[in-house]
Amino acid sequence: MAPMAHLAQIALVAGLVTGGAPALAAPTTTTAHIKLDQFGYLPSMRKVAILADPQAGWNAADAYTPGTGAGQIQVRRWADDAVVLSVTAQAWKSGATHAQSGDRGWQADFSALTTPGSYYLFDTLNNVGSGRFEIGTGVYDAVLKQALRTFFYQRLNFAKVAPYADTRWADGASYERANQDRYATSRWSKGVASTARDLSGGWADAGDTNKYTTFAQEAVLLLLDAYRMNPAVFGDAFGIPESGNGLPDLLDEVKFELEFLKRMQNASGTNGLFLKVGLDTYDGEVTPPSSDARARYYLPECTSATLAGSAMFAAASVVYKGIASQATYGADLLTRAEAAWTRAKTTTANFTTFETACDDGDIKAGDADVDAAGQRSSALIAAIYLYEATAKAEYRTFVEANYNQVQPVSISWWGPYWAPLQVALLRYAGMNGVSATVSTAIRNQKAAQSGTVSITDYSAGTDLYRAHLADAEFNWGHNKTRSVAGAINLDFALFGINPANASLYQEVAQQHLHWLHGANPLGLVMLTNMGAYGAESSVSEIFHNWFRDGSAWDSAKTSPYGPPPGYLPGGPNRTYSGSVVGITSQPPQKAYKDWNAPWPENSWEITEPAIYYQAAYIQLLARLMPSGTVDTQAPTAPTTLAAAGVKATGVTLSWKASTDNVGVSSYELYNGSSLFASGLGGTSTALTSLYCGSSYAFTLKARDAAGNLSVASNAITVKTSACPSAATQVYTDSLASTWADWSWSATRNFANTTPIKVGTKSLRADLQGWGGVALRHGTGIAASATATLRFWAYSPTALPLRISVQTQDSAGETGAVTLTLAANTWTDVILTRAQLGNPNLIKRINLQLQSATAGTLYLDQLQLTK
Structure with a gap:
């Protein structure tokens, strides 16, 4: 049993929270x-x-029966012990034992208290109270900050x-030595200098320090969705090096991972x-990470990684292009x-x-390739966000041919898994140009999911702790599953599904959060070192190489260290x-133990954190925090789009602003239907690179910070x-008749019909x-001095192209x-006269493949401007 805590201990914690002196009024014991x-x-x-009397499990010997008479449970103000509300504890299921927790219990509803302040619950029969808790709009602000900061430590x-x-x-x-991340060599040619690549940056995946493209997919997408769903809670002062740069710190942190993925x-x-990228051995582990001198290797290209990369880049492009300062990055x-x-x-x-x-498992430890279904899921996410970003028919066609081939649609169960794909599908169902049949099918399947993770069990009171999940979901990574279970309830409201039950879905999500914050049979906040x-x-x-068993960071109970605040471990695991x-x-x-021992105790199955666990929790927390409300309202359409100052290669567009x-x-x-430019600000823009x-x-169209896109303005032809x-x-x-084809080592077709950029x-x-x-x-x-060579170029693969001119043969x-x-x-290629060597006359234009490997090149609208 967790020991009885004396008031002085609780009061000291309260002093740390508020920054003031410890409070003196409260019950004798908690x-x-x-x-x-x-x-x-x-x-x-x-x-x-929840007032719990254990009947089974590690604390079964601890008996407790609260006062159940009218008003015997009081809510008292922390500062002066004033009773602000009295409630009656209600027995759960007439005194039955809740098998999943091993507890019988009572529930005390004090929802009537809404006044901000610091309080505790007091049982007048036993003269014991709870710890301090707060009521207020900012109650989770510091929690979110610490949870997000764990990515900085990763x-x-x-x-x-x-600071x-x-x-x-x-x-x-860490890993800055000559045989490590900036000079990682291939798993298939270890130590061979010609295979060295700079693969620095990125987050350590979990308790180990390896970096995985595929495993990053869920974390990146969950964080991007968290931002899109409630951007107002992610400020620019979370205490990371990029704080204060004008970009929300969550997006700065995601950028750190994206830069690594770009190198990959x-x-x-x-x-x-x-x-x-990572280590090929478990031997030689040391802490802290900067002292680890072991060689690092990469596993080369893999389709699983390519599709995951495409999904992450596509989803991120939508977010960053929607922020004016990040349009180029997006x-x-x-x-x-698109290249991936x-x-x-x-x-x-x-x-x-x-x-x-x-x-092949040589780089330890995660098996990072995914099966065909997993790859198709990544492709589906990529196609959805590529369609959102470009409106190209290719991506819409792929989505509608494949959306019902993978979970959750293929099994008609939108359970607490596949969260990024669930959100992507629901977003897709609301996009312009989507088949009404597909949109309806997606929304109808979601609408039918009011079962084991939703309002059915909540309304039936299935769980004493008010946050039901099936026994089978108490497995490896349970805390992530629980976080997702909460979030997918919020999706009903976000996407306007079953609107009559919106408040119930919200309550379910909230209770999953409360469970993670200590309203559970363990009485344990499922985050590290949050006493302050x-x-x-x-x-x-937690099981983590840096904060490992026996290190200076082993336990906050026995040293001033422990792991940093805010890490979410895997959680109870009955398997x-x-x-x-x-x-x-x-x-x-x-089924939980607070420890970090290595093999054979395998604590990693219960207490190891992971970036995707963390991201799921952050999303749930952020979506429940007030911004005020999650923003689902699109801006109004811009009006009176008009053109002025039309020239051979430019025009000025103006419009009346949207509102939101x-x-x-x-x-x-x-x-x-093709996106031409994004990240435009103000009410006008000068286009300078059009074709004559x-x-x-x-x-x-107008976009708001939550990613909502307006309908289109009036159309104009320029x-x-x-x-x-x-x-x-x-x-x-x-x-043109005055030009001749002098190409070499090339098969040419001057009347090709696909792809084309301009004309036919x-x-x-x-x-x-x-x-x-x-x-x-x-x-x-x-x-002339202002002459340019301009053309459109396209290739099915990345192509190294050399462009030159000659004045005479x-x-x-x-x-x-x-x-x-x-x-x-x-690609719109524009080269100035200076870039071409300042010729006074151009007689030949040469576009040469800079590679011994064959390739295909498409050209369109090639012009010389005098």
Whole structure:
């Protein structure tokens, strides 16, 4: 049994929370038998304490019967013991024992108390009270901050120093040696310098310090969704190095992981992503991480990783492009997402054959490739967010052909798993252009899910602790499952499903949070070291290489350290397989031990944290915090979109601003159904890179900080002025009559029909190694100081392209530019006269493949502007 805590101990904690002197008024003793949210409650929340009398499990010998007479449970003000409310404890199920917890109990509902302040519950019969709890709108602010800050402590290749890290948890940058993350070599060629890649950055996955692309997917998506669902709670002062830069710290933290994932993509050279980076042995473990000198290796490209990368980049692009200062960053993420998507189409034969055996277990410990169903799920998430970002029919077609092939739709059960996909599907059901049949099918399936994680069991009072999950869900990672169980109830309200029950869904979600905050049979806050933030009893040990058994950071109970505040361990696990006797014989809700011993005790099955556990909890907490309310209201449409100052290559657009219940963050410009520009601010924009003699069909949409997108503005057609002269046209739908084809080592088709960018044709060149497209003018084109060479270029794979011009057939090049085309996207190439070596005359244009590997190049709308 948790020991009785004397008032002085509780009061000291209270002093730390408030920053003032310990309070003096309160009961003589507190009891662990009164279970409630140890941090407290928002004023509007349902507030129910559980008064527990253990009958089975580790504390079965501890008898407790509360006062059950009218008004015998009091809510008292902490500062002066004043009784502010008296309630009557109600027996649960007429005194039955709740098998899942091993407790019989009573429930005391004090929801009528809504006045902000500090309080405790008092049992007048036994003269014992609860610990202190708060009521107020900011009761969870510090909790969210500490929970998010654990990602900072999970950063690799990054020093944790003051003022960003408490001195108790300071450490230098880890894995910075010559054989580590900045110079990691291939698992298949260990130590071979030619395979070295810079794979620095990113988060350690869990208690180990390996980094996984696939395992990061859930964490990144959960955090991005948390931001989209309640952006107001994520401020810019969480105490990380990026605090104060104008971007919410959650998005700064996600950026740290995205930068690592970009390196994993860059390193492949194919736009695919490497699978993981880490150690190949359990031997030689040391703490802190900066002292670990073991060599680090990567597992190369794997389709599982490529699809996970595409999903993360696509979802992140929507968020970052919606913030004016991040529009360029978001656009780069979108390019990467589409490139990874194209690569995955190649490695899966257009999603028909999945690669499922690319992880051989050499890098310890997680088996990081996923099965075909998992890869299809990643592809589905990627396609949904790519469609949201681009409105391209390809992605919509994929979603509607595959959404019912994977869980949850394939099994018609939207349980506490697959959270990012559930949200993505519900978002997709509300997007423009989606099939009404598919949209209805998705929403109807969600509407039917009011069963074991939702209002049916809640209303029936199935669980003494008011947060029912089935016995089977008390397994490895239970606390993540519970966090998701709460969040998926909130999805009903977010997406307007079963609206009559919205308040009940909200209550269910809240009670799952209260369970994690101590309203559970353990009386334990499922976060580490939270005594300074209002918890009387919180987790003191986790299985983590840094805070390992026997280290200076072993336990907050026996040293000034313990792990940093805010880590969420796996939680109760009735399937535990280690050597500690008695855990699996506990009632499921008590199958927990607060310890961190290694093999054979295998504490990692219960107390190891993970970035995806953490992200699930953060999302649940953030969604329940007041912003005021989760923002689901889209801005109004922009009006009176108009064009002025039309030129050959530019135009100025203006409009009347949209309005929003929270605020418009940016505008998105569309040409037809394709996104043309994003992150636009104000009420006007000057476009300067249009094509001469071309028509554009523009509409505008407004986006708010929660990601809600308005309907489109009025449509306008803009036709740019005619090109200066026919001599500037090299290729439109055909090669101009004054130009000749002098290409080499290339098969050419000047009337290709797909893909095209402008008009009805494009130029396709299938290039052999080092082959090139060369186009020659009969007499040459005079080039003024403002002359430019401009064209659209496209390749199914990332293509290294060298561009040069010649003044005469026999003359050498006046300049050369090399660039890498991103895969599967049209690139608008504009080169100035200076970039081309300042030629006075241009007679030949050469576009050469800078590789011995063959490739396919598409060109469209090639122009020379004098």
